[in-house]
Amino acid sequence: MRKIMINARLIACSLFTALAAVSAADAASGEAKAVKHNHWHFAGPFGTFDQNALQRGFQVYETVCSSCHGLELISFRNLGDKGGPFYLPSCPAGIPDSVDCANPNENPVVKAIAANYKFQITDGPDDGGEMFQRPAVPSDRVPGPYANDQIARLANNNALPPDLSLITKARHHGPDYVYSLLSGYEDAPSTVEIAVGQYYNPYFHGDMSQNLKPEYVDEQGHPEDGVEVPLGGVLAMAPPLADGIVEYTDGSPQTVEQYAADVTEFLMWAAEPKMEARKSLGVVALIYLVILAGILYWSYRKIWADAH
Numbered sequence: 660m661r662k663i664m665i666n667a668r669l670i671a672c673s674l675f676t677a678l679a680a681v682s683a684a685d686a687a688s689g690e691a692k693a694v695k696h697n698h699w700h701f702a703g704p705f706g707t708f709d710q711n712a713l714q715r716g717f718q719v720y721e722t723v724c725s726s727c728h729g730l731e732l733i734s735f736r737n738l739g740d741k742g743g744p745f746y747l748p749s750c751p752a753g754i755p756d757s758v759d760c761a762n763p764n765e766n767p768v769v770k771a772i773a774a775n776y777k778f779q780i781t782d783g784p785d786d787g788g789e790m791f792q793r794p795a796v797p798s799d800r801v802p803g804p805y806a807n808d809q810i811a812r813l814a815n816n817n818a819l820p821p822d823l824s825l826i827t828k829a830r831h832h833g834p835d836y837v838y839s840l841l842s843g844y845e846d847a848p849s850t851v852e853i854a855v856g857q858y859y860n861p862y863f864h865g866d867m868s869q870n871l872k873p874e875y876v877d878e879q880g881h882p883e884d885g886v887e888v889p890l891g892g893v894l895a896m897a898p899p900l901a902d903g904i905v906e907y908t909d910g911s912p913q914t915v916e917q918y919a920a921d922v923t924e925f926l927m928w929a930a931e932p933k934m935e936a937r938k939s940l941g942v943v944a945l946i947y948l949v950i951l952a953g954i955l956y957w958s959y960r961k962i963w964a965d966a967h
C-alpha cells in the first residue's frame with residue numbers, strides 16, 4: 660500500500676515537472692495575437708463556397724501570391740470542376756454547340772486562363788534534346804514561380820515560401836489565421852529591432868523577446884521589469900497586399916481586408932475542392948438516419964405491443 664502511495668506521489672511530481680517545463684517552453688517561444696474570426700461563407704455543415712469570392716481570390720493569387728508561392732496540387736482544369744471558381748453549368752452565348760462547357764477540359768474560361776497564365780510550362784525534351792517552354796493547357800498543373808527550392812530561398816532572404824495548396828489545412832485556425840496574417844501586418848513596436856528583410860506580424864508565431872533592443876533587456880538577456888514582449892513574430896514575407904493593387908471588375912471593395920478574405924476563401928477551396936460534395940453527402944446521410952430511426956422505433960412498438 661505504502662509503495663503504491665509513493666509511486667503515485669512520484670508520478671504526480673514528474674507530471675508537475677513536465678507540465679512546468681512545457682509551459683516554460685511556451686512562454687519562451689512567445690505568443691501570437693489571437694486570430695481574427697471572419698464570417699466565412701463556407702463555414703458550418705451547410706456552408707458553400709461563394710463562386711464570386713473564389714474568382715476574386717484566384718485573381719489575387721495570380722496577380723500577387725504566385726510571384727513567390729506555388730499551388731502545385733491544383734491543375735487548371737480543377738478551376739472548372741463543379742464547385743470550382745470557373746465552373747460553367749452551361750456554355751455562355753457565342754460558344755458552338757459542340758463544346759461541353761461543364762467539362763473542365765473544354766471550359767473556355769479555364770482554357771483562356773491556362774493559355775495566358777503568367778508562367779509557362781517547361782516541357783520536353785524535344786527532338787534536339789532540349790527542354791522548352793509552352794503555354795499551359797487545362798490538364799497542366801498550375802506552374803510555380805521557381806525551378807527549385809534553392810532558387811526560391813535565394814530570392815527570399817533564405818526563407819522558403821511554402822506551397823499554398825494545403826496551407827489552410829496546415830496551420831492552426833487555418834482560414835482565420837491566413838486571413839489574419841495577410842491583413843494583420845503592423846509597424847513593429849518601438850521596443851524591438853527588426854533585421855533587414857524581416858517583417859513584424861502580430862499573428863505570426865515567433866519570439867519577439869529575441870528582438871528587444873539592448874536597453875530593454877538585462878544582463879542575462881531577459882526583458883527588464885515592466886518591459887512587455889510584443890505578441891507575434893517576424894517573417895521573411897513583406898506585406899504582400901495593399902489597397903487597390905488588384906483591380907476587381909465586380910465592384911467589390913479593393914481593400915487589403917477584402918483581398919485577404921477572398922484569397923483565403925480561394926485557398927480553402929484549393930485545399931478541399933470536394934468540400935461541398937462532402938457536406939451534401941453528410942446531409943443526405945443524416946436524413947437517412949432520421950428516417951431509419953423512425954422506422955426502427957415504429958417496428959419496436961409494433962413487435963412489443965402485445966408482450967406484457
Ligand code: HEC
Pocket residue numbers: 719720723724725726727728815818819820821826830837840841893894895896897899900922
Ligand atoms: C515576395 C514574395 C512573396 C509574396 C508576393 C507572397 N509571399 Fe507569402 N511568403 C513568402 C515567404 C518568403 C514566406 C516564408 C516566410 C518565413 O517563413 O519567414 C511566406 C510565407 C507565407 C505563409 C506562411 C506563414 C506561416 O505561418 O508559416 C502564408 C500563409 C503566405 N505566405 C501566404 C501568402 C499569400 C496568400 C500571398 C498573396 C496574397 C503571399 N503569401 C504573397 C513570400 C511571399
